[in-house]
Amino acid sequence: MSTVYMRIAPWIRKPRLRLQSIYPRQQTASQAMSTATTLPQATMAKLQQYTACDISDALLKLKVPGAGYLADLAPYSSKPSSSSDATSPTMTTTIAPVSTILFAAKGETPAAPAPNVPKDTHWADVSEPGTFVVMKQAPGQTNAICGGIMALRMKMRRVEGIIVAGRVRDVQELRSTKLPILALGQSTVGSGGSSIPWALQVPLDINGVNVSPGDIAFQDPANGVVVIPRDKVDQVLEMLPRLTSADDKVKEDVLKGMSVYDAFQLHR
Structure with a gap:
């Protein structure tokens, strides 16, 4: 009996191993964070020539929901500019890949996504360097989800900026970060x-605008924040010169006395 068992036992175990390989393991927060996109310098340089309005014009043509615009955000801290001209996009615009943090109301369990914040770890301690951290709060809450200590920790982690679809506090401390x-x-x-x-590096829906890890946040202090889907960056860059050139021609003709209607008909 024992001889027979030894001969068939390996055959019995193999299907179990094969079945386990069919089902992918759930991605951990650290694995998700390792997928953050690095923005090539050439892409950054090209984008810096434009404004958030230019970016939204391109995204509107591409039928991106909300043209990527994150509405109603107010600045609580700004990056210092090396120029006295506050309208200069090349001096003050911040462009970086997105990382995300989803918050839930205490005592509630969202249907999705699954929680993935590491145990015994503060979320600020695993914020992704080089990214624009986008945080979403449960609706209807009056508390803050980001304050001075968290912003300071994220600065030490070398994030590029912070967007909170919710509330912040410790405004003076936020300003001191110069983020x-x-x-x-x-x-x-x-x-x-x-x-x-609740979850790190998960897609967020912010007032109808989809924001996913690896998308590109384009923060223009004069005009606002636009998020470019990662798979649309090349198309946006291809469209921008044509769109901005058309606008320049429209403005030139309007200055000469042409009606906006006729200028649009001619150049757009």
Whole structure:
């Protein structure tokens, strides 16, 4: 009996190993974060020639929801400019790949995505260097999800900026980081009582605009924030020279006395 068992046991075990390989393991937060996109310098240089409005014009043509614009964000901290001209996009625009953090209301369990914040780890300690961190808060809350300590930690982690689809606090401390920090509102209340970090590096829906890790955040202090889907970057760059050239021609003709209607008909 024992001889027969030894002969068939390997055959019994093989299907179990093969079945396990069919089902992919759930991606951990650290694995998700390792997929962050690095923006090539050549791409950065080309994008810096334009404004957020130019980017949205291209995204509108590409039928991206909301033209990528994250509406109603107010600046709570700004990156210092080396130019006295606040309208100069080459001096003040911040462009970086997106990383994301989703918060949930304490006591509630979102249907999706699955939680993936590492145990015994603060979310700020695993913020992704070189990215524009985009955070989303559960709707209807009056507490903040990002304050001075978290912003300071993210600065030490070398993030490029912070966008909060929710509330922030400690405004003076936020300003001291000299990072571009934008949010929908502010509060005096910390996150501990009402919000918990739920998932890192997951797609977010911010007022109908899809924001995913690896997308490109384009923050233009004069005009706002636009998110370029990662698979649309090349198309946007291809369209921008043509779109901006057409606008320049329209403005030239309007200055000469032509009607906007006729100028649009001629150049757009």
